[in-house]
Amino acid sequence: MRNYQLYLIVNEFASHYFGRERMFFQLFQEYEEAVGHFKYILKEQIQFITKPIQTLKIQQVIVQNLQRNKTLHDHNGTYYIEIGSRSFAKLEIHERYIDIKSSGDYEAETIFFEVLRKIESSFLAIDFENYRCRWLKPIKETKYVYE
Numbered sequence: 146m147r148n149y150q151l152y153l154i155v156n157e158f159a160s161h162y163f164g165r166e167r168m169f170f171q172l173f174q175e176y177e178e179a180v181g182h183f184k185y186i187l188k189e190q191i192q193f194i195t196k197p198i199q200t201l202k203i204q205q206v207i208v209q210n211l212q213r214n215k216t217l218h219d220h221n222g223t224y225y226i227e228i229g230s231r232s233f234a235k236l237e238i239h240e241r242y243i244d245i246k247s248s249g250d251y252e253a254e255t256i257f258f259e260v261l262r263k264i265e266s267s268f269l270a271i272d273f274e275n276y277r278c279r280w281l282k283p284i285k286e287t288k289y290v291y292e
Contacts, residue, residue, distance in 0.1 A: 147254065149270045151243040151261065151281070153196040159267035159280075166269065169194075170278040173271055192241070196267075200238045203264065207236070210260045216253070226253040245270075 154169070162168055172194075176187040200222075207224055211217040218225045224236040234253035237244045243261070247254035261268055262281040271278045 147247045147272065148274060149245045149247075149254070149272050151245065151268050151270050152191075152241065153198060153265055154267045154269050155194055155196055156267055158194045159269070163280075166278045166280070169269055170271060170276070173278075174273060177273065195241055197240060198238055198243060203238055203243070203261070206264050207257075207260055210263070211256070214256070224257070226256055228253055243268075 150173070152169075152173070172187065172190065176184065176191055179187050204222065207217075208219075211226075214226070216226050216228050218227070222238065226232075226234045228249075230249070232247070232249040232251070232253040234245060234247035234257055236257050245254055245257055258270070258281055266282045268281040269278060270281055
């Protein structure tokens, strides 16, 4: 079972820390492990660099993009994609992050990732178990041409 938490990073921080995603990973990992006052401080930092998830917008786009997909099911705001017995993914929307759990091959989770990357350009997916974090839609660095 793979588990991803997707955070919507404020554009200013996303572009400033492009290429240094490890710093985001460390912050979120420290928050997961922290206790007491330190956890409160880390929570404030995370709320400062992340945007709230627009639940209704996400739900509308998922349904709109996947309405013809016979493998998509929803139950009380939780979305499931099951492609036979080979690929499964479940998406839950929370106030500050989206949780995707998946198993089997990567097809089902990729369907969710592709829909989400169309909505916002600064979704950061974190996989704590495998110590990975990646942008759903890589941010292009601005190249300036001087004459």
